[in-house]
Amino acid sequence: MRARWLLILIGAAAPFAGCNSDGIPLIGLDDDKNPVEVLVSKADYAKRMGTAVTAVQDSALPALNRRALGGDWLLRTLVVGIGVNAEIGIGPYKASALPKFRVVFSNSTDPTLP
Amino acid sequence: MLNIAIALVMGANVHAGIDRNIVPENWYSLPEDSGLRINEAVSTEGKALKPREKEAALTKLLDNIFEANGEALDQLGTTLDNATPDPRRPKDWTAWHAEYFATDLSISASGLLGALTWKGSPSVQVFWRRQNEARKPAVPALPPEKTEVPSLNITSDMPEGQISAQLEPAIRAMVAGGKINDENALRKNLTAAAENFQAVVAGLEKDPGFQWWVSRFRLDVTIDVSGKVNPFLGMGAETKFRFDWARIQAKQGAVTRQRKLAAADARVKSNLEEFVRATAADLEAITASGKVATGFQMYQFRVGIGATATGTIGIVKGTGSVLGQIYFAQNVKKPVVHPRESVDDYVNVIEAEHSKAHMNFAEANGIAFDSSADEVVYKVERAKFRKGIERALKMGSFFAARASQKPGRRWKVFEMRPAFDLSLTGALGLVTVGGLASVELDYYNENF
Known part of the structure; x- marks a missing residue:
């Protein structure tokens, strides 16, 4: 049983070998507020973040464009906070060590940060 | 158990591959928390002149993060061809589109810089915008x-x-x-x-x-x-x-x-006005030169304040007692006014938690403080506070310089907000992943 865990650990560590010169550390806290540090390769980070950003845009814009004008309130800004998680392929990364970002959608030519 | 083990192994990878102390220690470690006396802490200013290898490593790491984010954003297609033809649309209407992208940088307790994950405090907030669609924000831009x-x-x-x-x-x-x-x-x-x-x-x-x-x-x-x-x-x-x-x-x-107003509220109001006046004078004195050499300009300054039971207003350090946030903006095109002298020669730093280590540090270093049941109020010399902000500006300039050097092809860093914790010595240190910011400096890119 112990050997099985060891194999999993080695497998988890292997993807990071050799990527240190172009590595990007992910830094955060876990659920118990303990510090967590994970190193990912730059190429992997850019690819997965790009996938996530595209997915957010492709999901949000059709829904926003379907909204009709009219009524007392007009939606001008939408802020979406995203954690890049296993469902879009981050794989072995620890749940509390997911890179996050926020995307601000607007339909104004003169927007401000909300 | 497995999670903990994986984290340990991954942590070991980081430890083996990247120097954890990549950020100069005196950028994020406050003297009262490092067990040093003030003169010892001041002597670590020499570490700001860090070895070239260390500076090169930090620069490369920051460039890597900016490049990776730029590459990620450049994968986004433009979608500006769906503007509604509805005649009721407002004058400033355009098609829905991704306007901003915000990421956070964080510094670990051991001095490692990286991208912030879901939980933790950002050391620097970075806002990206597609360059050909961007324009300066209305000042002040409102934080998320x-x-x-x-x-x-x-x-x-x-x-x-x-x-x-x-x-x-x-x-x-x-x-x-x-x-x-x-x-x-x-x-x-x-x-x-x-x-x-x-x-x-x-x-x-x-x-x-x-x-x-x-x-x-x-x-x-x-x-x-x-x-x-x-x-x-x-x-x-x-x-x-x-x-x-x-x-x-x-x-x-x-x-x-x-x-x-009731007497107590009137006292808070009066003290708050005095705090604002003194802080505005500090900012004016420090930023008289106006510009950051890197093409970014500071346009906003945020500070967390608190009030003691007697109505004294000060900058809050730590958690649990933040009364409010005050944002200062400057008219960036306004001619610089000759700075006026402040009345008070110290800044109140309010800490709700009674930290024995901090009080010992204050005693050992001649920092006056008042301790009550609810909080400790440290008297930080205003001249040192000004020096602290000046150093914070230099740290902010470093990040701004890298942001201006390593943009994406279409998306570029439009705005950035380094966050700092205030030391009892008046120094400002970048907030680490488990810390809380007392002060935030906001810059926008003049080259958009």
């Missing part, structure tokens, strides 16, 4: 909301009836939520708090004639089950409410509504 606290946006000339009307939906929602038993008491107390807040911001609207002026004042209160409104954020399960006041430019001879 991170909470869902019910709030009231208030102006100094808002009639009492309008305040009540705007509070009503929030009051009903709070009562419907079941956490407040006495609706009438809540309505009465919250309205009174709103009117007091209005009286305070009326004082802030007075133009002291400085280059820097208060652009926003945010006050958080807690409400207990009986409907009583308390000025400080508690750590319990009370209902929270936020008062928010903002203006987009300074104005001369502001119209203010004069409201008679």
Whole structure:
């Protein structure tokens, strides 16, 4: 049983070998507020973040464009906070060590940060 | 167990591959927390002249992060061809599109810089914008909301009836939520708090004639089950409410509504006005040169404030006692006014938690402080506080320089906000992943 865990650990560590010169550390806290540090390769980070950003845009814009004008309130800004998680392929990364970002959608030519 | 083990292994990878102490220690480690005396801590200023290898490593790491984010964003297609033909659309209407992209950088307790994950405090917030669509923000740009606290946006000339009307939906929602038993008491107390807040911001609207002026004042209160409104954020399960006041430019001879305040509230109001005046003078003295050499310019300064039981206003250090946030903005095109001298020669730093180590540090280094049951107020020399902000500006310039060097092809860094914790020595250190910011400096890119 112990050997099985060891194999999993080695497998988890292997993807990071050799990527240190172009590595990007992910830094955060876990659920118990303990510090967590994970190193990912730059190429992997850019690819997965790009996938996530595209997915957010492709999901949000059709829904926003379907909204009709009219009524007392007009939606001008939408802020979406995203954690890049296993469902879009981050794989072995620890749940509390997911890179996050926020995307601000607007339909104004003169927007401000909300 | 598996998670812990994986984290350990991954941590070992980081440890083996990247120097954890990549960020100069005196950029993020405060003297009172590092066990050094002030003269020893000052001597570590030499570490700012860090070995070339270390500086090169930090530069490369930061460049890598900016490049990776730029590459990620450049994968986004443009979608500006779906503008609604509806004739009712507003004049500034355009198709829905991704306007901003925000990421956070963080520094670990061991001095490693990286991208912040889901939990933790950002050391630097970075805002990206597609360059050919971007323009300068209305000053001040408003920071992203991170909470869902019910709030009231208030102006100094808002009639009492309008305040009540705007509070009503929030009051009903709070009562419907079941956490407040006495609706009438809540309505009465919250309205009174709103009117007091209005009286305070009326004082802030007075133009002291400085280059820097208060652009926003945010006050958080807690409400207990009986409907009583308390000025400080508690750590319990009370209902929270936020008062928010903002203006987009300074104005001369502001119209203010004069409201008679209770003695304690009047004292807080007076002290707050003095705090604002002194801080504006500090900022004016420090930023007299105006520009950051890297093409980024600081346009906003945020500071978390608190009040002692006697009404003394100071900068809050740590958690649990933040009364509110004050934002200072500057008219970036306004000619620099010759800085005026401040009346007070010290800045109050309020710490709610009684840290024996901090008090020992203060005693050992001749830093005056007053200790009461509720908090400790340290007296930080104003000259040292100014030096601290000057150093913070230099740290901010480093990040700005890299942001201006390593953009994406289409998306570029438009704005950045380094966050700092305030030391009892007056120094400012970048907030680490588990810390809380007392001060934030906001820069925008002049080259958009």
